[in-house]
Amino acid sequence: MPVAYQAPDFLHPVAGVRLGVAEAAIKKPGRKDLLVIELAPGTRVAGVFTQNRFAAAPVQVCRTVLASGAPVRALVVNSGNANAATGQGGLDDAQAVAAAVAAAVGCEAGHVLPFSTGVIGQRLPVARMVAAAPAAHADLRADGWLDAMRAIMTTDTVGKGATRRVATSQGEVTVTGIAKGVGMIHPNMATMLAYVGTDAPLSPATTQAALQTAVNRSFNCVTVDGDTSTNDACVLFATARAGSRDIEVGDADYAAVYGAIEQVCLELAHAIVRDGEGATKFVTIDVGGASDEAAARQVALSVAHSPLVKTALFASDANWGRIVMAIGKSGVPVDPARVDLWLDDVCLLRGGQPHPDYVEDAGAAVVAQPEFRIRIGLGDGDAQATVWTCDFSYDYVKINAEYRT
Amino acid sequence: MPVAYQAPDFLHPVAGVRLGVAEAAIKKPGRKDLLVIELAPGTRVAGVFTQNRFAAAPVQVCRTVLASGAPVRALVVNSGNANAATGQGGLDDAQAVAAAVAAAVGCEAGHVLPFSTGVIGQRLPVARMVAAAPAAHADLRADGWLDAMRAIMTTDTVGKGATRRVATSQGEVTVTGIAKGVGMIHPNMATMLAYVGTDAPLSPATTQAALQTAVNRSFNCVTVDGDTSTNDACVLFATARAGSRDIEVGDADYAAVYGAIEQVCLELAHAIVRDGEGATKFVTIDVGGASDEAAARQVALSVAHSPLVKTALFASDANWGRIVMAIGKSGVPVDPARVDLWLDDVCLLRGGQPHPDYVEDAGAAVVAQPEFRIRIGLGDGDAQATVWTCDFSYDYVKINAEYRT
CATH class of the missing domain: 3.10.20.340 (ArgJ beta chain, C-terminal domain)
Known part of the structure; x- marks a missing residue:
């Protein structure tokens, strides 16, 4: 039982973001454990990742993709298996899953970010995940956030989501995020994953700066057990659909948009602590x-x-x-x-x-x-x-x- | 129940060291909770202490005495109260207890080292401790090590002691030590205390060097919970009764004597982990x-x-x-x-x-x-x-x- 926290029953859609889930029976059958997030062309994507030296294969792939400057068109996330400590085979697996999603979305494999959470040291059931990718793609919906929130849970006792709308000079902007995690980080399963989307036209550099600052003031300020997972990741994507002029750090609109991003991150970070393993306070x-x-x-x-x-x-x-x-x-x-x-x-x-x-x-x-x-x-x-x-x-x-x- | 550890039923006396205990009803009546260790004139004493910034009053007094180079003639140790976070009043209390022991032993108050272990933030029952000091002094015996071991216990489930004899060119040398502690360190009670005595004629500088090295290879290599108490202390005293020529680091006899000191420290350190709170492995x-x-x-x-x-x-x-x-x-x-x-x-x-x-x-x-x-x-x-x-x-x-x- 989390400490005074309930899963949200509504999350605002974000223009330019669609989400779909499917069952790949990764750890066991009977639940939607594969999530695809499709991003409109032109979306600016920033990520921060675990500092653990045993970074999981998908974390290594994400870092490479983001460092290349390639346009990110989709994210694929699985629960039930962390794809960590799996060596070259694990890297191949992460890329195979990304390629399957790329084929469904219609983009290059190097434009998809893969994420995994679950048990360490076991290979992904790649065939089942590749087979499930078209179903997740077929399920893509703008209002898929709540199902996405549930698909990434492991031992979380509640789904974790937060959503805000704020006014800017270019109109209303939405920020919506989901997260999973119950120990600050768990090598086998929990580990923290968070995805925050906005339609604000944050420039690429501003997207990265906003994410880094918001993470420092939210996810980096909570602790359950002081352990640090191999799979931690937090991603911010800005589809730039709510406005035509890019917002930079220091612009008049930045404070409002950044404030909403920080609030969403803080609400998700607090939810992780409130749902901390065994937490009563x-x-x-x-x-x-x-x-x-x-x-x-x-x-x-x-x-x-x-x-x-x-x-x-x-x-x-x-x-x-x-x-x-x-x-x-x-x-x-x-x-x-x-x-x-x-x-x-x-x-x-x-x-x-x-x-x-x-x-x-x-x-x-x-x-x-x-x-x-x-x-x-x-x-x-x-x-x-x-x-x-x-x-x-x-x-x-x-x-x-x-x-x- | 400690993991494969039993309290010793015999500890070799150390020439020049006498130990006595008495009941001061510090936390509650019914047990010997005050220990006096008397050291022969000329004993070389070295100490290492907690790095915690909230060092307890007795730790502060010990540091001052040892830094002054004054000859240490006695140690006084109480369980049941840590005399930590007690401000100037706590320093006065520690000095008053040291003065009472000095009066009984017949030395200056500044030649006695005080130690406390127990609850934080409460003043010592100084009057009862001062009143009990003569009884502890009257109890002084060369074979008082086992009673001393028991007097310093708090939540320890067993007393912790170790003893060794080794040959040197000047004859046989004894090293005997006692310790208490069950969490690596506990702010309220456990905290680690260890006292190791030898009759080897270690020079003052060698006494300090041997202690520092032995602590680094023993007490500093064990951990129960990673917490660090306000009262940690380990003291080595060398009475120099077993030989007339001082032993320096590098001398032929040093390796044997140091080896015995390290073995005693390691055995005590392992005993603390084996008796770690709740330990099953x-x-x-x-x-x-x-x-x-x-x-x-x-x-x-x-x-x-x-x-x-x-x-x-x-x-x-x-x-x-x-x-x-x-x-x-x-x-x-x-x-x-x-x-x-x-x-x-x-x-x-x-x-x-x-x-x-x-x-x-x-x-x-x-x-x-x-x-x-x-x-x-x-x-x-x-x-x-x-x-x-x-x-x-x-x-x-x-x-x-x-x-x-």
């Missing part, structure tokens, strides 16, 4: 008073990753000693005598020492809530950062211990 | 073929810290995809096409791809054992490193979620 960690944003972020992530903090949150225990420990081990040269700590509006520490008015019941009341905020002041500057995370429960261990059994 | 992670030792260590720790790897180990699941993921996210520029992976003698990956002869049952048989080895070859050089860790079980969550309830 959604926790916002705000670090302020830092010398720079990187230091603030490093402290926030140290708290967010600490198993001792996360197990205390699960127990609704306002165990601030563990938070202090995690601040102190972050690697940032924090001065303990300047550190303040709050749970929501309850002050626990002032200048590194227990606040004289603090009573345990007040802290316990905050952390008993399904959502709350840990606020940390470092007293060392003006920079701040925010990170979102969940707790660490019996069910996290259960889900991950029993995944393959 | 003791796992050795060997990384070879690295460009340098730091890279090997970084890869080994990335695997050892991964919650996904640790939950799979708990489930006796030879889920090599998660190991590959952890190698790839380590930050070391690993070339996947050169990576080999074994579980004990079973080869799973060769050159980054599943070994053709590997069958799941063979891997499962290895990880079903209570102790096994993960071997990783990076194919990038000759350097290697070894790290020891345990699995991540329901009981880890239970112990840490319910600690304060």
Whole structure:
């Protein structure tokens, strides 16, 4: 059960984007596990990918296609198999699937981006996927977003989607996105995938810049377990159907369009944490008073990753000693005598020492809530950062211990 | 239940060292929770301490005493309260306890090292500790090591001690050590403390060098949860009673004495992992073929810290995809096409791809054992490193979620 999150029941179509799904029985029969996203000619596509050195075969293919500057006409995504640690055979498989989709769409194989999510170290059932590609193509619809959202799920307990409309000087612009993921990243299955489309006429360079900034402020600010998958990918495509003049960073319309993109990414990123494996709490960690944003972020992530903090949150225990420990081990040269700590509006520490008015019941009341905020002041500057995370429960261990059994 | 570890029932005395315990009812009455270790005049003392910025008050006092070069005549250790995040009052408390022990021993207050382990953020019951100091002093015995071992336990399920005797050109030398700790470090209670004594005439500089090297090869190579306490400390004291000529690094006798110190430290460090909170497996992670030792260590720790790897180990699941993921996210520029992976003698990956002869049952048989080895070859050089860790079980969550309830 995700923490206060429900799958959307409506997502705005994006002019120039059609989506279709089909059953390829990749892990097992009985579900639509192959997704094709067709993009109108002229669509600008940007991607960010996992930093894991064991990048999966489809990630390697995507990087090559995007680096070539080739016009991307379609994406193909499968759940049930990650096509990672599969060597040259895996690269061949990813290209064969892309070629089948290219044939259906009517473009070159090098103009299709492949994505996979699922178990590591097994070859894709290429024949079944190639055979299913025409069916996915035949299913293409502008209103296919909700089915697409479901097709990419693995152990997600809910589909994750977000949608926004904003006004620009060239008319209304739509931004719609879908994502999957339940551990921050899972080598076998979960891993994060996100696809965000807009009809805004973002220039190619602006599409990349907007994606990078939005990812840094959303997907890169959430953590479930600190692990990093072999398959992570986030793609932004701008079909440029809503306007004839390209929007560049700094243009009057950019702020509105970028704002919608960031909101969609943030909503999807939060949905991943809310649906985090075994999560019972959604926790916002705000670090302020830092010398720079990187230091603030490093402290926030140290708290967010600490198993001792996360197990205390699960127990609704306002165990601030563990938070202090995690601040102190972050690697940032924090001065303990300047550190303040709050749970929501309850002050626990002032200048590194227990606040004289603090009573345990007040802290316990905050952390008993399904959502709350840990606020940390470092007293060392003006920079701040925010990170979102969940707790660490019996069910996290259960889900991950029993995944393959 | 620790993994294949029992508390020792005998520890060799060390000439020049006497230990005594007393009940100060620090957390609750009914147990000996105050330990005094008296050192003969002329003993050389070296310490290494937590890198956590929120170092506890006693750690701060120890650093000051050792930096002053003052002769250390006694150590005082309490369990049940960490005296951390207690500000100036905590420093005053640590000094008051040291002064009481100094009065009993007959030395200056600045010649006593204080140590604390237990709950963070609460002031020490100084009056009870000062009152108990004479009783601990009256209890001083050369054979007090086993009682000392028990006095410093918190949630340890067994006491941890190790002892060795080796021959030198000046006669037989003894090395005996005790430690406590069950999470790699715990902000509230566990935290690691270790005390190792020898009668070898190590020079002051050699005492420090031997300790630093031994810690790097033992306590710094084990991890339970990757958290780092506010109170960690490891102290080596050399009473110089077994010989009249100082031993320096490089002397003929140094290798034998250092070897015994490292063995004692390694045995204590392994005992901490074997008694790791909720541990059901003791796992050795060997990384070879690295460009340098730091890279090997970084890869080994990335695997050892991964919650996904640790939950799979708990489930006796030879889920090599998660190991590959952890190698790839380590930050070391690993070339996947050169990576080999074994579980004990079973080869799973060769050159980054599943070994053709590997069958799941063979891997499962290895990880079903209570102790096994993960071997990783990076194919990038000759350097290697070894790290020891345990699995991540329901009981880890239970112990840490319910600690304060």
